[in-house]
Amino acid sequence: VRAGGIASMMRLPVQSDTTGLDACFVGVPLDIGTSNRSGTRYGPRQIRCESALLRKVNSATGASPYDCMQVADIGDVNLNLYNLPKACEDIRRRFSDIVKDGCIPLALGGDHTMSYPILQAIKEKHGAVGLVHIDAHSDTHDLMLGEKIAHGTPFRRAMEEGCLVGNKVIQIGLRGSIYDTGDYDWAREQGFRCIQAHECWHKSLEPLMVEVREMMGNHPVYLSFDIDGLDPCFAPGTGTPEIGGLTSIQGLEIVRGCKGLNVVGGDLVEVSPPYDVQGTTALTGANLLFEMLCILQKVK
Amino acid sequence: VRAGGIASMMRLPVQSDTTGLDACFVGVPLDIGTSNRSGTRYGPRQIRCESALLRKVNSATGASPYDCMQVADIGDVNLNLYNLPKACEDIRRRFSDIVKDGCIPLALGGDHTMSYPILQAIKEKHGAVGLVHIDAHSDTHDLMLGEKIAHGTPFRRAMEEGCLVGNKVIQIGLRGSIYDTGDYDWAREQGFRCIQAHECWHKSLEPLMVEVREMMGNHPVYLSFDIDGLDPCFAPGTGTPEIGGLTSIQGLEIVRGCKGLNVVGGDLVEVSPPYDVQGTTALTGANLLFEMLCILQKVK
Amino acid sequence: VRAGGIASMMRLPVQSDTTGLDACFVGVPLDIGTSNRSGTRYGPRQIRCESALLRKVNSATGASPYDCMQVADIGDVNLNLYNLPKACEDIRRRFSDIVKDGCIPLALGGDHTMSYPILQAIKEKHGAVGLVHIDAHSDTHDLMLGEKIAHGTPFRRAMEEGCLVGNKVIQIGLRGSIYDTGDYDWAREQGFRCIQAHECWHKSLEPLMVEVREMMGNHPVYLSFDIDGLDPCFAPGTGTPEIGGLTSIQGLEIVRGCKGLNVVGGDLVEVSPPYDVQGTTALTGANLLFEMLCILQKVK
Amino acid sequence: VRAGGIASMMRLPVQSDTTGLDACFVGVPLDIGTSNRSGTRYGPRQIRCESALLRKVNSATGASPYDCMQVADIGDVNLNLYNLPKACEDIRRRFSDIVKDGCIPLALGGDHTMSYPILQAIKEKHGAVGLVHIDAHSDTHDLMLGEKIAHGTPFRRAMEEGCLVGNKVIQIGLRGSIYDTGDYDWAREQGFRCIQAHECWHKSLEPLMVEVREMMGNHPVYLSFDIDGLDPCFAPGTGTPEIGGLTSIQGLEIVRGCKGLNVVGGDLVEVSPPYDVQGTTALTGANLLFEMLCILQKVK
Amino acid sequence: VRAGGIASMMRLPVQSDTTGLDACFVGVPLDIGTSNRSGTRYGPRQIRCESALLRKVNSATGASPYDCMQVADIGDVNLNLYNLPKACEDIRRRFSDIVKDGCIPLALGGDHTMSYPILQAIKEKHGAVGLVHIDAHSDTHDLMLGEKIAHGTPFRRAMEEGCLVGNKVIQIGLRGSIYDTGDYDWAREQGFRCIQAHECWHKSLEPLMVEVREMMGNHPVYLSFDIDGLDPCFAPGTGTPEIGGLTSIQGLEIVRGCKGLNVVGGDLVEVSPPYDVQGTTALTGANLLFEMLCILQKVK
Amino acid sequence: VRAGGIASMMRLPVQSDTTGLDACFVGVPLDIGTSNRSGTRYGPRQIRCESALLRKVNSATGASPYDCMQVADIGDVNLNLYNLPKACEDIRRRFSDIVKDGCIPLALGGDHTMSYPILQAIKEKHGAVGLVHIDAHSDTHDLMLGEKIAHGTPFRRAMEEGCLVGNKVIQIGLRGSIYDTGDYDWAREQGFRCIQAHECWHKSLEPLMVEVREMMGNHPVYLSFDIDGLDPCFAPGTGTPEIGGLTSIQGLEIVRGCKGLNVVGGDLVEVSPPYDVQGTTALTGANLLFEMLCILQKVK
């Protein structure tokens, strides 16, 4: 029965090591990097619970990932919840281990801070990568409350440390009120392409994804999906909701549009279950992670 | 006062028999056919509660159904909640009685299993009918957990028993993960037209409904609206939500686009109140049932 | 910290008088004018709480209102909650005081009845004004349950008392079931332009706003945004939700499209926190009020 | 099925007149007399919905009320929701009609203002009555926001108008913060017995009810149960919750302890469904109303 | 981190077979035996999620079960959700397998129907057993809606089939409205001791448990805890809540009072997550299951 | 109106400095010290919102604190949400400032970590103090996840630094599962009196408070009330709920029982609004803070 059984991601087998896996799901129960509402530490658990609905085949694309790849749920990173830099180090170390033999991690977040140590680990294996970043926020601040590490700074840190190729970074869905008129300047100076949400209104994002595929070519790409990139009507359960966002249809178009890219890892972050009263945010997260699985290169 | 009074459907009179009625609302408090989340047994009650908001005239189409027809709320089918085949038989018997003198039933669900016995009853009166079926799921499985009767099989059963005209069946909104790449094959083999949700994205469904009206002509048509055909942002309160669905605007376009068809019955199913925290699913269901009333042939 | 501090509107300073202010936020904790669900008396408090997320600059338009204007939160109108006409008089008196020296009030509602006494106060200062009215309902009934004052009558009363210029009134988003086929007739007879929701489906409202700007010219304009103008998926927390409504994107287009108008006041009404389980309605209200601030004439 | 059918009170027959009835349930969908949170206008509807769980016989007392009396649900008072004095007059008139031939009304509230016009109607039939009043609040203020009629004043008004016998009034459960140290003085001056909640802590109220039965003798008694008399853990869904209240066990002891009294009417008020997220307040209200039915004199 | 990791019961290892286990937790995701609200199919999952809070040692009793026994979470019974008799057979077969080598099952429910097939399996191993049954309902009906198997009949069926020793059965917490004055007669005729809830009010149940230990002696005992035995303020998330119930303190006293008994199995049933908005019902269930573990004979 | 106005604590004036104040309310929006569920950063805001219900006089004790003292809401500590030791330092510094001229701080939490820096500040002014600590947890761990500072360690740290007089510390309400049988050993070795919850079951705590008053004499005492000391039925909105806890009546008895002590500060911590669906936890917190105000020595 669908309602039964241990709630592993998509009811996959649970195993702790990644030997022999083509891809894995891994949780990052982190929320001490959040600036507004917390609660994302329970994101991985809730995404797993909602993922029980998911079946094996993608009805829209025909992808059948489990026929093409070995995939498992490898549980959560065991991290220090009282010290953010240590938590980042815990994450980096675990992901280094995951990626070293070629297993592709798809991470269940957790707050967006986690993308920074994940990208550090990705860099060790793949060098600087391209980035498809869906988010209401640029997350390229230098400091938040005076700190270098927080969920508003991961891509600044990652860029500074050579984890990203500046002109292979695209940010989609930026919007809302900001601290300063120059908030996106630094990103643009690095060569990031910043697509504001209102540029996406009332239209399909398939044409944009054609451009993204051209931009990335065969370069290794990381896919970071902050669920707040979507409009709050689709994803109310998040810490920093901003109105006027992407539709979940556009979210699907973006992930499906990554088919053909050399995706080496991905994450779905900022699901905050205590604010996800109707469960739709976690459900959406689970679906988007399934879609990420479906576009990996080994999937026919 | 709108907040007051017994919560009958749209505050209509409650009566048990259908003598003299052109149309009626009838509840089917069923949920033991559900595969995932249950709770739809309370769908009829919640739809009635939310329907208290509804007034008499359709502001968009000008339809004023109560000026043209006798309509009542005839209560709920008294069904066996511990035995699904018996419950189906209870439903079939009640609907046979409703339709025999020409009263058009609009059913408040209840899980989608119910459409099978309703179609059996409809067939007794009208023979094989056309079907406009809005749903995320094809509901044409042969078996679920080894059983012939469940909410994923009603249209398979109905087709097998000659209740449907295969090439007068259209399914709109199919999507999500499926069990097998061939999940829609059987339906297409019967001549069903299967419209996947992504074929509907970013556009009006009015052109599609022109085609539907051509497909159906004057043939008797049944309208089965699984609320999960809509996106979870509009209808979170359902048992098997799938992202990337129809908008409620498209839902309205579909029902309004049925104006001119010879609609002999309809249902609005899969509203699950315990998951409908903000009440919008039941409210949407109540509105769609009002729209169904507005397109019946006796309404000018 | 964003989570901390007294929840004033957008964390602005709180002060009781309006001396020296270019604009102010003011709450109207009223719900005894509602016909269906109540609860809007807590709208101002909840909008303030959710507004804590808002930062200083509008990322889409570049507007930076606090650099151009003196703005404060002046608290709530102290009104009689047991007697609606007296409450209206309390509101009128307070707004007379606010507007007399040129401070532009942006009101946090509160049920829509409040727009009537606000428009009375606006008239004292500016004479008859134009009106951009977003709503699912025309709110131009003559009587509700036999009473002249209620949330379904404010614009009838305001027009009768010479507060509005009939051919400079536009109502956007009308829809749902109505009491009578002629429900919009009176409004149209006054010269109001009534845009039904289905006229807005599937498209940008920027072209409409070009027309609105032409219609209004330099005339003083009041902006009244009933949150139920938006679809319930964006604004479930309201008393009279109607499906098939405007998107929050269209809501943003309308408010941003008012840039250039001579806006002399505005309100955001009908947020009902007890029905706003996920907080998105109040959040949307807070954002729309920020957008109103951003289009005031003093903002560059 | 229990989940099915029109939600009348305890699934009783619905009828509009009281001819031949020994007792009736009647709703009063009022909330414009509330001082804090509103929402009680939906109390009657929600109490009816939750009452569907109730069966016929009281397992603790053995009472089987439907075997001894004719009882029906007579729907709700049709009242003016925009004008509190008029609403009171609507209530008074309806209850006059109910009681005139001896039918005992058990009212589903609705805010506590309603007890005032009900007591007016009771007086017409029975003269001044005794009162068992369970409440966190004395509801004997002279004025609220300057008004004579509101949910904090009904027993002051009723006493002034000769509806109550002062030394046959008992108030149980008073507590919380108050406006003034003398808040209970007026009540005590009238001879009311005021039992503060802390006098009830950690003990059975059966001994108190022995005293109540002595106090009342055979005099006609009205029973007014404000659900906020109970602790918020039992009745969170109310507008003015106060901690440290009665347990629902004590509530049952009070109502059951009225067995033997000449109860001529009763009400259960202040259930506010939008704040009753888990439905337990309405469920408790439904049960207490059933208990009231069970202690009427005609029940053996 | 507590928030992280796969949500197995109390974060125990998950394994499918019971070899070498002294006790195990096993879920029964069943709800098609419910008469009122459904949703208990998700009970096991939610209890597991909430159990993540639990640590190793019982602070009140000093019990440290994992130091004394091998315990695991063996997942859920794979049962037929569309056919209740088949589901019972699935349960019986799985529990036969669990108990055959002496592993003590502690079951996470699931509706109360499940106790019937579990007791069948227990009988195969241990013969007729004693029963400590906490519940608001006697669950000894002969038929529900004409069916032999449902959540109101398990102990009738179990008694009829010789699974129980009549004078070693105690039912604690019975209350609420019932169908007939003789509803408890059959149980008493079998020798069951029926303790009504009001007999438990205002007191410790430790004295009662002394009697229970005398009644049971060394006989094998099954412990069946219907969470609706507790008052709805402690356990709102259940399908048939009845006010005036046991406190969770009394629940703890009952389970702790079973220390010394020869407990051969137990269940905690009727947790319905969709109605458990604040999660406290599942949390209480998880705690009571931990307490059951702590009183097993192997625990010092 | 009660629903209106800026939500300061108990609608007190807001001011940033403490000059001339006898007591003040101050918020500590902290949650990065939590081990289980987070969300307490919003505790202060929610407590303020719910406190709007509170009136001026304590009906049970007659205390009228505002007639005897100058009290204000001084807003929240501005703290570093990404670094727990720095946040503690921010708290310590602010409280040093508050207490230095004799103003008594009553703190709105916020996770329990905050009591450590508050006690540091208290010590600067008053030396080592007595402590009345209500909690399900002893909070005297040495380390959590290897860290010295977290919400499970404040009283260990405070004791180590000489902020507490060991034999003037009482912990009331300890319960639940613990990590190790010796979890309370360290506390008892310091002379702390540890009262487990089950020692409090079924009785008034007034006799205990007599002992507490003897234990404390005239020594300065700090009062730390972790809302999870109460049973989850009263306080579900907290991060580490444990069943079988104190009643809110016992909570009131404890605080009222502190009347006569030389209370130099207090806090009410661990209110987590995202888990406080019905608002009762924050409401209870607000009431307990009012009760703390009422027992300060300057209150007659």
Ligand SMILES: [Mn+2]
């Ligand atoms: Mn982000």
Ligand SMILES: [Mn+2]
């Ligand atoms: Mn973001």
Ligand SMILES: [Mn+2]
């Ligand atoms: Mn379906």
Ligand SMILES: [Mn+2]
């Ligand atoms: Mn479906």
Ligand SMILES: [Mn+2]
């Ligand atoms: Mn309006």
Ligand SMILES: [Mn+2]
């Ligand atoms: Mn409206």
Ligand SMILES: [Mn+2]
């Ligand atoms: Mn009252």
Ligand SMILES: [Mn+2]
């Ligand atoms: Mn009251």
Ligand SMILES: [Mn+2]
């Ligand atoms: Mn049971």
Ligand SMILES: [Mn+2]
């Ligand atoms: Mn039961």
Ligand SMILES: [Mn+2]
């Ligand atoms: Mn603590």
Ligand SMILES: [Mn+2]
């Ligand atoms: Mn604690």
